[in-house]
Amino acid sequence: MKSSILRPLLEVAVALLVVLGAVRWVTGLFSKRTAVYRVTAARQMRLLFWPLLALGAGLSVLPAVALSGQKTTLVEWLLALGFLLFTLVLSGPALVxxxxxxxxxxxxxLLFQPTENEFEVYEAGQRVAFExxxxxxxxxVTCSARRTFWAKYDYLRLHLADGRIVVLTSLLTDLEPLAVFLRNLPLERRSRYWCWV
Known part of the structure; x- marks a missing residue:
């Protein structure tokens, strides 16, 4: 009964992923490279894929142990909870x-086109006024923990002369080209184990 429902759902999901991937590839061939960066679903999935996969693996053990009923021993419960805790330790910091x-x-x-010397930041639809x-x-600030799920999380702080600070995170785009674009300014590079803003 369970497999008769699950198999068509999995087939539909795989077919949908293939179709969406093909559409994205075809539209990518004919689209112009954008200079506008915002939080997109593709960027979010790129950062969240492995942490969510690990968390899903950890959470999937609990129903299996809970549904086995009276036959579950204390050791099995401890192993399941230990595995869940392990996956939370792996994925939790990245999710936070x-x-x-x-x-x-x-x-x-973020509007960033280095060849045209364009660099503008908009917050809630309003341009942050600075030159x-x-x-x-x-x-x-970059992450020094290279082999963790949160290694791709980094940020850039722009300190303005009037005291304002503009924060751009890796959720928008890869920030290294922007740091290279701003290389003539005093650039302070720091590395942290966990890049909390």
Whole structure:
């Protein structure tokens, strides 16, 4: 009974993924490379895929143990809870960073075209008024923990001369080209184990 329902759902999901992938590939061939960066579903999935997969693996053990009824021993419960705790330790920091970065940059739009010397930041639809000469310094923070689920989370702080700070996170785009674009400004590079903004 269970497999008769699950198999068609899995087949539909795989077919949908193949069709969406093909459509994205075809539209990518004919589309112009964008200079506008915002929080997109594709970027979110790129950052969340492995943490959510690990969390799903950890959570999938609990129903199996709980549904086995009276036959479940204390050792099986401890193993299941230990596996869940292990996957939470692996994926939890990445999920927390994702939520924090989403709160910081969910309403942010970055217009960045280095060949045209364009660089503008919009918060909640309003342009953050500054010119390149208004930037006092740039702070680039990257993750030093290379083999973790949160290694791709980093951010850039733009310190303006009037005291304002504009934060751009890796949830928008890869920030290294932007740091290279701003190389003539005082650039402070730091590395942290966990890049909390």
């Amino acid at each position: 960073l994702f939520l924090r970065y989403w709160v910081v940059n969910s309403e942010t739009v 390149r000469r208004d930037l006092a310094r740039v702070e680039r």
